[in-house]
Amino acid sequence: MGMIMSFMGKGGSPLTQMLHLDAGTLYSRLIGKEINNFNDFHIAILDIFNTINSALPGKHYDAPSHKEVEDCFKEWKVTEDQGKRDLFIKFMKKRVNLSKLDDSMMITGIVTPPAAMVAKRAGEKVPQLKAIKAIPDVLFVPTATVLALVTVKFSKRLLMGNTAS
Known part of the structure; x- marks a missing residue:
């Protein structure tokens, strides 16, 4: 149609x-x-x-x-x-x-969850980061992803001077 x-x-x-x-x-x-x-x-x-x-x-x-x-x-x-x-x-x-989707945001959204899991597993083996074991994966991965996306957006605004959006 x-x-x-x-x-x-x-x-x-x-x-x-x-x-x-x-x-x-x-x-x-x-x-x-x-x-x-x-x-x-x-x-x-x-x-x-x-x-x-x-x-x-x-x-x-x-x-x-x-x-x-x-x-x-x-x-x-x-x-x-x-x-x-x-x-x-x-x-x-x-x-x-x-509104156009930004490639850096897309790549960050795809790469961050597996990277967060790897970082959490590596952090569990470090004696100084014993508290990381107490954080469930269900909270850790989305939080890390959102923080990464926010960081990319703000750094892009600062570097590019993009104030519209």
């Missing part, structure tokens, strides 16, 4: 389809907020992305950058009431991108 719809030009990303179906709902959510300045507009846009990401299971969508939202706000502010909805829908279709 999806292939047929794609050939007919009716397909698209789930967000595009959702925007066609729920553009009025998302726009009314934006208009329902009191927007006096850019900060109010930016908070409303981020709230819409939070709603989209919490409503759709699986993959999530990245919010647009601060500059993109600021440019949209400048254009939105001077547009008449009739064109604001079209401008909002055009902005959402153009600026909403599917």
Whole structure:
């Protein structure tokens, strides 16, 4: 069914389809907020992305950058009431991108559990780490994996300067 719809030009990303179906709902959510300045507009846009990401299971969508939202706000502010909805829908279709999975996060998630088990087994043989035997594997492995993933994410942000996400 999806292939047929794609050939007919009716397909698209789930967000595009959702925007066609729920553009009025998302726009009314934006208009329902009191927007006096850019900060109010930016908070409303981020709230819409939070709603989209919490409503759709699986993959999530990245919010647009601060500059993109600021440019949209400048254009939105001077547009008449009739064109604001079209401008909002055009902005959402153009600026909403599917969140990309990071290779380093994927590799860390795959490699860490076996490495944590090996480290725990090796640590049990060291006399100074006798307490590690008391920690069950069911707690040790997920904790080590989550800590490794958090460390990779924060180190990547620090090294790359990536503040969006």
